[in-house]
Amino acid sequence: MRLVTLKDGSADGRLAVLSPDGKTCAAAPVTTLQAALEDWTHWAPLLAAVRNFPQPLDLSALAAPLPRAWQWLDGSAYESHGQLMAKVFGRKDDQRERPLMYQGMSDRFYGPNDDVPFPDESFGIDFEGEFGVITDEVPMGTTAAQALGHIRLLVQINDWSLRALASEEMKTGFGWVQAKPACSMAPFAVTPDEIGPQWRNGRVCLDLEVAWNGQRFGAANGEPMGFGFHELVAHAARTRHLVAGTVIGSGTVSNDNFREIGSSCIAERRGIEIVDEGAARTAYMKFGDVVRMQATTTDGRAPFGVIEQKVVRA
Amino acid sequence: MRLVTLKDGSADGRLAVLSPDGKTCAAAPVTTLQAALEDWTHWAPLLAAVRNFPQPLDLSALAAPLPRAWQWLDGSAYESHGQLMAKVFGRKDDQRERPLMYQGMSDRFYGPNDDVPFPDESFGIDFEGEFGVITDEVPMGTTAAQALGHIRLLVQINDWSLRALASEEMKTGFGWVQAKPACSMAPFAVTPDEIGPQWRNGRVCLDLEVAWNGQRFGAANGEPMGFGFHELVAHAARTRHLVAGTVIGSGTVSNDNFREIGSSCIAERRGIEIVDEGAARTAYMKFGDVVRMQATTTDGRAPFGVIEQKVVRA
Numbered sequence: 106m107r108l109v110t111l112k113d114g115s116a117d118g119r120l121a122v123l124s125p126d127g128k129t130c131a132a133a134p135v136t137t138l139q140a141a142l143e144d145w146t147h148w149a150p151l152l153a154a155v156r157n158f159p160q161p162l163d164l165s166a167l168a169a170p171l172p173r174a175w176q177w178l179d180g181s182a183y184e185s186h187g188q189l190m191a192k193v194f195g196r197k198d199d200q201r202e203r204p205l206m207y208q209g210m211s212d213r214f215y216g217p218n219d220d221v222p223f224p225d226e227s228f229g230i231d232f233e234g235e236f237g238v239i240t241d242e243v244p245m246g247t248t249a250a251q252a253l254g255h256i257r258l259l260v261q262i263n264d265w266s267l268r269a270l271a272s273e274e275m276k277t278g279f280g281w282v283q284a285k286p287a288c289s290m291a292p293f294a295v296t297p298d299e300i301g302p303q304w305r306n307g308r309v310c311l312d313l314e315v316a317w318n319g320q321r322f323g324a325a326n327g328e329p330m331g332f333g334f335h336e337l338v339a340h341a342a343r344t345r346h347l348v349a350g351t352v353i354g355s356g357t358v359s360n361d362n363f364r365e366i367g368s369s370c371i372a373e374r375r376g377i378e379i380v381d382e383g384a385a386r387t388a389y390m391k392f393g394d395v396v397r398m399q400a401t402t403t404d405g406r407a408p409f410g411v412i413e414q415k416v417v418r419a
Numbered sequence: 420m421r422l423v424t425l426k427d428g429s430a431d432g433r434l435a436v437l438s439p440d441g442k443t444c445a446a447a448p449v450t451t452l453q454a455a456l457e458d459w460t461h462w463a464p465l466l467a468a469v470r471n472f473p474q475p476l477d478l479s480a481l482a483a484p485l486p487r488a489w490q491w492l493d494g495s496a497y498e499s500h501g502q503l504m505a506k507v508f509g510r511k512d513d514q515r516e517r518p519l520m521y522q523g524m525s526d527r528f529y530g531p532n533d534d535v536p537f538p539d540e541s542f543g544i545d546f547e548g549e550f551g552v553i554t555d556e557v558p559m560g561t562t563a564a565q566a567l568g569h570i571r572l573l574v575q576i577n578d579w580s581l582r583a584l585a586s587e588e589m590k591t592g593f594g595w596v597q598a599k600p601a602c603s604m605a606p607f608a609v610t611p612d613e614i615g616p617q618w619r620n621g622r623v624c625l626d627l628e629v630a631w632n633g634q635r636f637g638a639a640n641g642e643p644m645g646f647g648f649h650e651l652v653a654h655a656a657r658t659r660h661l662v663a664g665t666v667i668g669s670g671t672v673s674n675d676n677f678r679e680i681g682s683s684c685i686a687e688r689r690g691i692e693i694v695d696e697g698a699a700r701t702a703y704m705k706f707g708d709v710v711r712m713q714a715t716t717t718d719g720r721a722p723f724g725v726i727e728q729k730v731v732r733a
Contacts, residue, residue, distance in 0.1 A: 139569040173662075175487065177524035178596060179513060196592075207593040208522045212489035212662040224560055224658060243732055245540055278510070279521040280594020286659040343609075344581060348526040350588060381530060419559055 106153045107293040107408070108258070110138055110168045112216065115369075123224055123293055124158035127373045127410070131158045133305045133400040137157050138171050138239075138294065142350040143313040145241045145257050147284070149296075154323055162412075169214035170260060170294035171239060171350060177211035177288070179264060179354035180204050180337045182330040186359030186373055193376040194272065204332045208281040211352065215289040217412045222419035223266060223286070228371075229268030229392040231322055232317075234369030234398050236327050237262045238334045239294060243347035249307075252338035255341075255347075259300070260374040261291035261409035262354055268389060287386030288354075291398065291409035299408050307333025311400040311408075313358045315369050318394055327400070369398075392418045421607040421722070424482045426451055426530065432482040435495055437607055438472035441724070452485050452553075452608065456664045459571050460556045463610075467548070479725075484574060484608035485553060485664060492603070493549070493578060493668035494518050494651045496644040496694050500673030504522045507723035508586065509689040517720035518646045518654045521594040523578075529603040531726045535579060536733035537600070537706075541733075543582030544704040544730055548683035548712045550623040550641050551576045551668040553608060553650045557661035558608065563621075567654035569661075573614070573623055575605035575714050575723035576668055582686055582692075582703060604669075605712065605723035613722050621647025626671045632708055636688070637681030639674045641714070655721045661677040683712075706732045 109130055120133035120141060134151045135141045141148040181187055182204060212246065215221055223230050239258040247255065262417055264285070271284035297304040310328040310386035314321070332340070337353050360370045364381075368374045375385035390396070398412040423444055424432035434447035448465045449455045455462040494502055496518060505511065529535055537544050553572040561569065578599070585598035589722060611618040618626055624642040626637070646654070651667050673684045678695075682688045689699035704710070712726040 173489065176524065181593070194445055204589075205591050205593050206596045208524065210490065210522060210659060211525075212665075213660070222559070228658065245536075269660070273517075275592035277519050278589035278592060278594070279495070279519050280592070280601070282520045282522055282655060283658045285522075341596060344528070344542065344597045345524060351526075355585070 106296045107299060107334060107351055108133070108138060109292055110170050110172055112166050112168045116173055118172050120410055121160070122152055122158070123153040124238060125164070128162055129158040129414050130160050130162050131155050131329045139178070139350045140255060142239065142241055163326060164292065165218055167218070167292045168216040169290035170195065171214060171290065171352065171357060172294065172348050174211040174352045175211055177209045178341050178351065179209050180205050180332070181356035182332050182337065183359035184331045185329070185361045185363060189376045189380070191273055195378050202330060206337065206340060209285050210287055213287040215287055215414070217236045217289065217292040219289065220415050220417045221289065222268070222288050222417050224305060224348070229267045231268050231371045231398045233264040233266055233357045234313045234315045235262040235354045235358060237265050237352050238338070240338060240347055240349070240351045240353065242349040243338060243342045243351065245342055245344065245346050247342045249336045249339040249341055252335040253307060254339060256334055258288040258294040259297055259304065260294050261398065261412065262352060263396065263398055263412050263414070267288065271319060276362050277297055289411045289412055289414060293408065293410045295408050298400060301408055303402055308333035313369055314399045318396040321367065323369050325358045325363065325366055326367050327355065327358050329360055330355055347407040352418065390416050392416055420610045422447070422452060422466065422484055422538050423606055424484050424486055430487055432486050436466055436469040436472070437472070437476070442476055443472040444474050444476050445469050450534060451724065453664045455466070456553065456555055478606065479532055481532070482530040483604035484556035484606065485604065485666065487527055488525040488664050488666045489662045490665040491523045492520050492655050492665065493523050493670060494520045494646070496646050497670055498645045498708045499643070499675045499677060500671050502696070503687060503690045507693050516646060520651065521652060523599050523730045524601055524682060526566045526680035527601040529601055531602065531603065531606040531724060532728060534729050534731045535603065536731050537581070538733045540705055542584055544571050545580045545582050545685045546710045547671045548627045548629045549576040549578050549579040549668045549670060549672060551628055551666050552650060552652070552661070554661055554667065556663040557652060557656045557665065559605060559656055560661050561653055563650045563653040566649040566656070569619060569652060570611065570648055572608040573618065574608050574613055574666070575586065575712065575726065577710065577712055577726050577728070578668060579602040579603065602724055603676045603728060605726045607724045609722050609723065614716060617716055621649035622636065624718060627683055628713045628715055630711040637683050639672045639677065639680055639683050641669065641672050643674055644669060704730050706730055
């Protein structure tokens with residue numbers, strides 16, 4: 106089952122079910138995805154039972170499948186990315202016994218084709234291709250094994266980052282506020298069965314194809330997370346109940362062979378340049394630049410659809 | 420004007436207006452505080468016009484005035500606290516050119532008399548007495564001077580912290596997730612005029628009286644913030660729109676003369692012990708412990724009412 110949210114002028118939009126061929130949709134029997142997640146065992150079968158999809162899909166009318174969430178927690182689970190960044194910034198990156206995670210802005214997720222406004226190019230505008238999961242309500246103390254059953258939907262995310270502001274914020278130990286404005290989501294939120302065996306061990310094992318201004322930038326696979334999503338959910342739920350509709354991100358998808366397959370964010374490419382050539386050559390994004398992200402299955406499908414967005418001056 | 424939210428079984432509760440004497444209340448002409456904040460210029464005069472308060476106030480039926488928020492950003496604006504903590508933990512605390520701020524869990528604020536559950540006493544359960552503001556929608560790029568007009572309500576907050584988990588999380592640079600579960604709010608959200616001249620320069624200039632198990636613990640005054648709330652709002656809005664109903668916190672209220680007037684959190688008292696005596700003597704909270712917090716005006720009123728809560732095993 107794949108779900109979309111149609112823009113209707115409200116903050117939460119109007120939930121719809123996508124046809125199997127992805128060309129049409131049907132109004133859902135529940136108004137919003139948030140409402141569906143709050144009573145998922147009731148709504149999921151009713152959503153899955155929709156068989157008639159009369160409405161042509163207008164990509165420009167799509168919001169993020171969850172246009173706002175009560176909670177967004179982003180991990181940094183790809184060790185090849187973490188180790189490179191640590192090396193570039195002279196930080197320690199100890200063998201990790203626990204996941205890295207920060208709490209991010211959740212009151213707005215941009216739709217897949219929305220222009221994304223930033224105040225200043227000098228802030229170091231960067232994309233970050235990620236996978237994410239959406240949970241129903243998760244009780245405090247839920248184990249990783251139990252957490253798998255609370256992962257109701259998979260999503261694909263662009264976690265916008267302002268790199269020139271990130272380093273100073275990180276040094277404080279308080280995490281990021283200015284460096285992490287609103288993220289974007291690909292158009293379709295999907296149940297794990299939609300990617301079949303490529304959902305395994307709590308990982309979205311798909312290639313994430315990233316292009317910047319029409320040039321291929323990377324195609325890292327989602328599999329090599331140091332911690333699976335179920336472990337990220339359990340980490341988050343150690344001392345709090347997770348509200349239904351909590352979104353948990355993987356962090357920038359990255360593979361050990363990033364020199365061959367490329368990267369999911371500019372900062373990683375710049376890191377490779379610094380290590381290999383002594384200085385970063387690649388500049389961050391300019392107003393008018395476009396980033397495109399598509400996760401692809403081994404049989405050539407794009408289960409989450411496509412993020413394609415232009416960066417604009419606020 | 421002072422506003423309360425009555426528990427009604429829903430996540431957002433039911434908004435009511437408090438009588439001037441604080442003994443009764445009246446159902447508000449708008450259902451929830453969130454809805455009021457989304458159209459404040461419309462609703463504020465209608466809320467202020469309520470003159471008949473027929474319903475006796477039942478303190479045990481009160482939720483937090485804003486029981487959940489789309490965004491909670493907490494500062495650390497009291498330099499006496501920051502400098503002491505930096506000294507104890509061997510961190511640098513440079514003269515600050517910009518506010519410290521992290522994004523916290525916002526999907527739940529405990530009511531003023533709710534029991535507060537934690538999984539384990541060994542996590543270092545601590546209270547943190549703070550002041551906070553609630554804004555309407557704040558456009559990206561709003562200046563500090565403009566931000567003053569977006570501060571619609573003042574609140575009093577207990578920012579629960581799990582100190583044994585905080586240090587490790589802070590070292591990652593990602594901020595806190597496990598160490599910062601849900602906060603609590605005092606029962607009354609108040610318009611700034613309710614504290615008259617004690618709201619000045621974007622600061623809540625009230626003594627915050629804190630007692631732990633009936634023993635006076637501290638009474639720091641809210642005035643000596645290194646940055647005022649208007650500056651915290653502008654900091655937060657530098658790269659994002661702030662959604663209506665954003666809550667921004669001061670961080671632990673602290674004064675230079677903490678050895679005389681006491682502290683608003685246990686960690687600060689332990690820091691003083693470490694500096695003065697070489698080791699911390701005061702243990703963190705145990706299950707069954709009660710913390711009480713009340714901000715008091717110079718003429719003896721408690722505009723926010725009282726937080727009085729017991730810590731319990733989850």
